[in-house]
Amino acid sequence: MVKSWVMNPALSNPSSNAISNAGTGTPLSGLPPTFSPLYQQIKSLITQSLQSGEWKPGELIPSEMELATRFKVSQGTVRKAIDELAAENLVVRRQGKGTFVASHHEARAQYRFLKLMPDVGEPHSPDNKIIEVKRLRAPAEVARLLDMKSGDSVVFIKRIQSFDGIPTIIEELWLPGLIFKGLTAERLIEYKGPMYGLFETEFGTRMIRATEKIRAVPAAKDVAELLEIAVDTPLLSVERISFTYGDKPVEVRRALYSTSQHHYQNDLS
Amino acid sequence: MVKSWVMNPALSNPSSNAISNAGTGTPLSGLPPTFSPLYQQIKSLITQSLQSGEWKPGELIPSEMELATRFKVSQGTVRKAIDELAAENLVVRRQGKGTFVASHHEARAQYRFLKLMPDVGEPHSPDNKIIEVKRLRAPAEVARLLDMKSGDSVVFIKRIQSFDGIPTIIEELWLPGLIFKGLTAERLIEYKGPMYGLFETEFGTRMIRATEKIRAVPAAKDVAELLEIAVDTPLLSVERISFTYGDKPVEVRRALYSTSQHHYQNDLS
């Protein structure tokens, strides 16, 4: 019987048929061994499969029983690992169907990264207008935030989002050029649906977490013109850094929100 | 053996010695029966004990084994109930010690409701200056948000918070007068520590959840003077509604944040 806090032999033995990539994962390689709980090791292995694209967003992952057999642990241990992954929104469980890789194409994921809500009425998707898409050398600040070298290639995007015909959000994005190689204005314009959906389907990069720093700033002249408001109107400045697997930053986004008819909704719990 | 989705006889039988308040809880009273999972019923019962003050913030609650015996279920079922309560920050588990009722006096709880962070340096507690404390009839809007009748008694508090001597936050609070009966300016001024800590210890009301609506607004003349900034300087407007057990609203807070040296930090995950 496998005991707590002891490495599962099936997981640490590369010659075992339990798993194919034993010894390459975080808690399984390197010295000294970490002796994390078994379910954490399983969780790491599943996360690696998600990261590697073995199971893609929207797809079904193996059943709990199958994973338990593969990893030579009980179903309960696999269950606990998947429970945590579900709590982190990396997978979605569906009773009777199975467990699926989370995707930004699902309706339930739309408002996790869009916190601007109309003061009255139901939230709905904005109209996007791409202003500019170009490649450039990463400014020092952006390079630092993206964990790149200053001058490395980045894709720069500028767009305006309108609700009911009223321009409300103006934002600029910087993405690592290496990852988003074929990203063009045409592709962005013709694509229907959430931008993070495009990123995960076309570029194999799924945003799983983000941090935002919010400030109040006055509208500059160019911004005021685009948003059709008076110069110096207070706007919400939202600087977002998005991360994919392994806490790797893959997007810097600087947005200005007009909050005359919308507000940033946040729930503290 | 108790089956899934079937009411636990020990929980639904008032004459049982399993629990003293059987029949009074949400899933246990009323018709038709809800047939929620056992662990959800246990969770409800524990929440009721928290709400009733049977176990107060900071105190130790009965062990899993003891609760399992009391409720006539297995330890695993109690564990799952407590796991969810811990995830909701209602209790805190400490290995080897036991499970404790969460409290706003703990250091770990300080920054759950204070999202304003300094742009540089470590976060630290602000200096509080009480401007005004008085009783008044609830304005219509406040009454609506607090689920009270317009004109009901509320406690009104106005204060300024400074970081490193720089006035940064000006906020106004409305609290139900019935709950916060003995709240005076003196008590607020002499009290050291987080205000929610005072609320939970002195008034038996623990804030467990809040929603915030954030906008950018220009500083009015009186606000500008208090914050020592120019009129019309953009400020973050944060309207918070706090809830205690049973999703009962117990605080309306309208704050203005100066974001020249601070930002509102939010993590999307």
Place this chain on the structure above:
DNA sequence: AAGTGGTCTAGACCACTTT
């Protein structure tokens, strides 16, 4: 009927804390 995740149990042992 078969397969999936969801619930519940009983028992074992481990890590941590206090006595």
Place this chain on the structure above:
DNA sequence: AAGTGGTCTAGACCACTTC
């Protein structure tokens, strides 16, 4: 040594979905 929460197992049955 005793008590607590933390991990792991094995087995049972339930609810839901698909075949």
